[in-house]
Amino acid sequence: MLSNGAISQSEFSQAKDEYIKLNQNQSSRSSKKAPHFVDFILNKVELSDLPQKIITTLDLGIQNRVENIIQSDITFLDKFNIKNAAAVILDVKNGDILAMVGSADYENEEINGEVNITTSLRQSGSSIKPLVYATALESGWSADTIIVDEPVQFDTVDGLPYSPKNFDLTYHGAVTVAEALAQSLNIPAVKTMDYVGAQSFLQIAESFGITTFDKSSAHYGLSLALGSGEVKLLELANAYSTFANDGNRADIRFIKSVSENQVGQSGFQNVISSKTANVISAILSSNDLRMPAFGEENPLKLSFRVAAKTGTTRNFRDNWTIGYTDDYVVGIWVGNASGEVMEGVSGISGAGPIFYKIMNMLHEKMGTVLTAGEDVKLPVTSVVIGGDQAIGRFRGHEGQSDSIQDFRIISPFANDLYQYDPNKPSGYQKIQLQASEKAKWYVDGRLVGEGKEVLWRIVRGHHQIKAVNDGEERVVAINVR
Numbered sequence: 410m411l412s413n414g415a416i417s418q419s420e421f422s423q424a425k426d427e428y429i430k431l432n433q434n435q436s437s438r439s440s441k442k443a444p445h446f447v448d449f450i451l452n453k454v455e456l457s458d459l460p461q462k463i464i465t466t467l468d469l470g471i472q473n474r475v476e477n478i479i480q481s482d483i484t485f486l487d488k489f490n491i492k493n494a495a496a497v498i499l500d501v502k503n504g505d506i507l508a509m510v511g512s513a514d515y516e517n518e519e520i521n522g523e524v525n526i527t528t529s530l531r532q533s534g535s536s537i538k539p540l541v542y543a544t545a546l547e548s549g550w551s552a553d554t555i556i557v558d559e560p561v562q563f564d565t566v567d568g569l570p571y572s573p574k575n576f577d578l579t580y581h582g583a584v585t586v587a588e589a590l591a592q593s594l595n596i597p598a599v600k601t602m603d604y605v606g607a608q609s610f611l612q613i614a615e616s617f618g619i620t621t622f623d624k625s626s627a628h629y630g631l632s633l634a635l636g637s638g639e640v641k642l643l644e645l646a647n648a649y650s651t652f653a654n655d656g657n658r659a660d661i662r663f664i665k666s667v668s669e670n671q672v673g674q675s676g677f678q679n680v681i682s683s684k685t686a687n688v689i690s691a692i693l694s695s696n697d698l699r700m701p702a703f704g705e706e707n708p709l710k711l712s713f714r715v716a717a718k719t720g721t722t723r724n725f726r727d728n729w730t731i732g733y734t735d736d737y738v739v740g741i742w743v744g745n746a747s748g749e750v751m752e753g754v755s756g757i758s759g760a761g762p763i764f765y766k767i768m769n770m771l772h773e774k775m776g777t778v779l780t781a782g783e784d785v786k787l788p789v790t791s792v793v794i795g796g797d798q799a800i801g802r803f804r805g806h807e808g809q810s811d812s813i814q815d816f817r818i819i820s821p822f823a824n825d826l827y828q829y830d831p832n833k834p835s836g837y838q839k840i841q842l843q844a845s846e847k848a849k850w851y852v853d854g855r856l857v858g859e860g861k862e863v864l865w866r867i868v869r870g871h872h873q874i875k876a877v878n879d880g881e882e883r884v885v886a887i888n889v890r
Contacts, residue, residue, distance in 0.1 A: 445511030
């Protein structure tokens with residue numbers, strides 16, 4: 410301006426020496442609404458081509474309420490040495506991001522608040538298991554397929570033995586796929602990964618929209634079933650929406666229009682059969698199946714139907730709860746961005762309460778519920794008190810009466826189907842024969858053991874299982890393929 414003669418030398422000197430005070434309300438980061446989402450958008454748009462107007466998918470009302478819930482709960486979680494939390498909400502029907510809270514406090518440098526956890530790489534823990542079992546269901550398994558939860562050891566590529574353990578450090582014998590997933594048992598999940606193969610799982614995970622498994626199946630190994638691979642909360646949440654969408658995955662969308670030009674709706678990709686999707690939804694929404702591990706009252710039990718799964722990494726650095734209705738998928742992570750270890754917490758007690766509050770908020774605001782998978786018939790765990798112990802059994806299996814006999818075979822059930830794996834040592838492939846009283850056990854007429862519980866090494870074929878107690882006989886037939 411001085412060179413153009415617009416101002417004099419004295420005016421120039423005065424302007425140059427004048428102190429400029431920025432308006433903190435305008436320039437501070439705290440004034441930015443949905444700051445992680447804004448950063449996410451700006452990283453997706455070339456700044457040189459930045460248009461005058463972008464209409465995003467964000468629902469600011471939902472965003473604000475989610476931020477308030479997280480900020481309120483993070484204080485309570487401090488006793489678990491949890492300083493941070495993140496959440497994402499997607500529209501199931503079109504993949505739109507409705508809320509994205511990348512940390513508990515964007516401005517807090519002590520928790521690395523600027524880091525967007527929803528797009529960061531974190532180990533998923535057990536929250537990856539629905540994808541593992543979906544892979545098995547696609548290969549022909551069913552919710553009733555039996556897996557023996559027992560001590561097991563696998564060989565690894567580096568020659569070291571791998572012996573997975575359950576979270577409760579106990580074994581549960583013969584369990585169904587439905588039980589194993591709902592109760593988040595680790596050993597059955599690893600056995601399932603061993604059966605389907607890590608490479609097959611990686612392929613189906615990619616079709617679910619997981620882009621971060623970029624190493625070989627040999628690198629990950631069977632521990633991939635327990636969440637040793639790193640994922641993004643945003644991608645895993647969208648993968649869950651596939652189950653609510655009859656097996657179809659929507660592409661994630663975050664922009665509706667650019668400079669008045671509409672951005673098309675997200676496309677859909679068929680990933681799994683609607684049957685598989687509905688079975689997973691039925692399992693994840695059953696509090697009866699979940700109850701033996703999580704108790705009758707837990708944050709995944711709401712007043713309306715919701716499908717959900719928790720996850721905690723082995724080193725207690727990541728804690729997850731992801732769930733969905735017909736309309737929304739909600740993904741929650743809690744932990745510390747630095748990787749500092751949490752203390753005395755699981756997915757049900759860490760991320761679970763935040764999930765509970767957010768899902769309740771969506772139900773109150775929108776009336777959302779889950780109908781996917783509600784017609785699927787599952788083996789429902791019940792508890793029958795007999796003597797001084799509780800005996801687990803199932804309702805609804807053909808050939809097993811709901812009436813309780815004095816002496817009965819508890820496991821297996823009539824017409825149960827077992828899978829023999831030719832690639833594993835036969836000594837590891839056993840099923841539990843269990844009766845209500847001490848019995849002599851016969852398989853195809855040959856005595857195989859005596860007691861209330863006996864392990865029998867399976868062989869392919871059709872078999873007759875007989876239990877004999879004081880002259881009383883109970884017989885069931887099973888198949889091993």
